[in-house]
Amino acid sequence: MNKLKIENVSYRYSNHYQTTYALREVNAQFQSGQFCVIEGKSGSGKTTMLSLLAGLDLPSEGTIYLDEKSYRELDRDKLRRKQLSIIFQNYNLFPMLTVQENIAYPLGLTGRKKGNWKERINEILESVGLNETMQKKFPGMLSGGEQQRVAIARTIASEAPIILADEPTGNLDTANSGRIVEKLKKLSHEDGRCVILVTHDPDIARQADVLYRMSDGRIVEKKNRIGDR
Amino acid sequence: MYRIKYAVRNKSRSFLLILISFIFISFIFIYLDSIDGNYRALENLGEQIPVSICLTDVSGIRQQGLRIQEKTADHLEQLDVKEKVLTAESYGNVSRGGQDKEKISVFLTAANDASAFLLEPESLTVSMEEFETMLSEDAGVCLLSREYAEERGLDCQPGDVLELNLYSGKYDEIGQVDGFEKVASTQIEIGGFFQGRVYDSIMTEEPNVICSADWLRGQYAAEGKPFYYSSARGVVGNPMELNAWKEKARELSFFPMDTQKPEDIAQIALSVDDRNYIQTASKIKKNIEILKIFVIPVFVLLILLEALIFFLSIHNQKREIFLMRCLGMKRFEIILQLLLEGSALAVIGSGAAMAVLLCAGYGFPADTWLKVFLAFMAVQFLGSAFSAVLVCRKNVLYIGKTY
Numbered sequence: 001m002n003k004l005k006i007e008n009v010s011y012r013y014s015n016h017y018q019t020t021y022a023l024r025e026v027n028a029q030f031q032s033g034q035f036c037v038i039e040g041k042s043g044s045g046k047t048t049m050l051s052l053l054a055g056l057d058l059p060s061e062g063t064i065y066l067d068e069k070s071y072r073e074l075d076r077d078k079l080r081r082k083q084l085s086i087i088f089q090n091y092n093l094f095p096m097l098t099v100q101e102n103i104a105y106p107l108g109l110t111g112r113k114k115g116n117w118k119e120r121i122n123e124i125l126e127s128v129g130l131n132e133t134m135q136k137k138f139p140g141m142l143s144g145g146e147q148q149r150v151a152i153a154r155t156i157a158s159e160a161p162i163i164l165a166d167e168p169t170g171n172l173d174t175a176n177s178g179r180i181v182e183k184l185k186k187l188s189h190e191d192g193r194c195v196i197l198v199t200h201d202p203d204i205a206r207q208a209d210v211l212y213r214m215s216d217g218r219i220v221e222k223k224n225r226i227g228d229r
Numbered sequence: 230m231y232r233i234k235y236a237v238r239n240k241s242r243s244f245l246l247i248l249i250s251f252i253f254i255s256f257i258f259i260y261l262d263s264i265d266g267n268y269r270a271l272e273n274l275g276e277q278i279p280v281s282i283c284l285t286d287v288s289g290i291r292q293q294g295l296r297i298q299e300k301t302a303d304h305l306e307q308l309d310v311k312e313k314v315l316t317a318e319s320y321g322n323v324s325r326g327g328q329d330k331e332k333i334s335v336f337l338t339a340a341n342d343a344s345a346f347l348l349e350p351e352s353l354t355v356s357m358e359e360f361e362t363m364l365s366e367d368a369g370v371c372l373l374s375r376e377y378a379e380e381r382g383l384d385c386q387p388g389d390v391l392e393l394n395l396y397s398g399k400y401d402e403i404g405q406v407d408g409f410e411k412v413a414s415t416q417i418e419i420g421g422f423f424q425g426r427v428y429d430s431i432m433t434e435e436p437n438v439i440c441s442a443d444w445l446r447g448q449y450a451a452e453g454k455p456f457y458y459s460s461a462r463g464v465v466g467n468p469m470e471l472n473a474w475k476e477k478a479r480e481l482s483f484f485p486m487d488t489q490k491p492e493d494i495a496q497i498a499l500s501v502d503d504r505n506y507i508q509t510a511s512k513i514k515k516n517i518e519i520l521k522i523f524v525i526p527v528f529v530l531l532i533l534l535e536a537l538i539f540f541l542s543i544h545n546q547k548r549e550i551f552l553m554r555c556l557g558m559k560r561f562e563i564i565l566q567l568l569l570e571g572s573a574l575a576v577i578g579s580g581a582a583m584a585v586l587l588c589a590g591y592g593f594p595a596d597t598w599l600k601v602f603l604a605f606m607a608v609q610f611l612g613s614a615f616s617a618v619l620v621c622r623k624n625v626l627y628i629g630k631t632y
Binding site for chain 1: 551
């Protein structure tokens, strides 16, 4: 993956009674190896933007391009299986699957040969600060911080070049929050992945390579700090 | 694979769906069996509450001492009357024995079945089986009244042969005997003795000799004399078609009873005791009608409930569906997984229900089992498919916002 580009994207939610614009003519660009943050208050449209980037829906107007190919032309299910991985604020792990099974789930979808995947899962768990004994536990038996680290482990296992994180630290304490952000930064800077993180936390926003500040569905500010790094 | 683990681990939900399938299938079969059971009860009601018939005079008062022509009795065959009991009477005299060979009068009653009489086993010198055989065969063997033999000084033993002259009565206009006409001279062997009363009615003449109706009929036939039965009764073979049966009886010239008419021995009427049968049959028919009326509403309700439960079950998995979509699973794959899971649980539940019902002795034809099972599975499948398609069609962003 080289470039993820949003061009004049607008998105509206509508029902029988009203239509609400969540995004209005948004333009943005994300690249591999960048830790990008979309900052904004609740209702500013940042989660909708992340969802569109995930290909969960198409924009009402405008286009999203991945390496110059429009999302409209791409198989977006395949895109999510192979190119994208999403981390949610509320972790979104399968409650009836163990930690190991949750992490291995994307492997099954991509059809990759599992090989020595158990060892790989152990390595990934270690890399997110969880030990081997966690493997057989169910998500309900873990703390919020641990669950979010499992979600990150799932993302790592998927080997997707783009990671979309929707307020991943929203439910975590400061220590856990710091650990998660550090891990995501490492994934972008060391593994060369493109991490796009949505948050309303200014402390996290300050750590971004590229920062987009949103308000009322529009990007009101863009900061590129790559040169500062 | 993960879906199987999911279903196995989510015990309460899986168990609920299995239980629902179990209950619904059981209910459907028990309901069908209830209708079937009522039909069976109706078909076998004739055995529980037989519709008995008897021939009477037109007024319905007199059931014995009638003059029933042979062809009238034969009509009962055409009416499929079972357990027929026919009696016939004849006058006669027998020789007392000794030098003078004095004739003493005798009254014979012939029957084709031992149930024509009230005789108990202890009042016979032969066994009931021998008595039955004697009456059912065309043999010239009789039972002699012990009291009659003693009063008339007849010195005879079982195995002795009586010289018997048979006479038929001449009847006046009101059916009273007014003289006799000789029919035949014959012999009859004494098979044994009976004692005590034969009938419980004082209206009926007590016999001195009991013999086979076929034998007596044969004696009259040999001399070319008309033979009459004095009573006839039995039960209707197939009471399910009672109205058609009565119509046929009318076509065969049986008079219906008319209690307003004076007693008339010359005209034979048919008395049908169907009150209990009709009352009970009406109740059963009403049950069947009610059950049948509710078949469609009950089944529709069950179908809707079943579809709703499977619908809700899938609707409750919106979060998992959202997650699967986010991980890149196609809509079709998700729908297929949900349908397979729901169908597997329904098969387990309904299969268990059918096994339990079979063990409990519910007997349905194989095609009924299959039809109900397939209908149930079709409904479950449609309910699940509708729900799965509805949830999966929904914009994932909306699902993500609402779970």
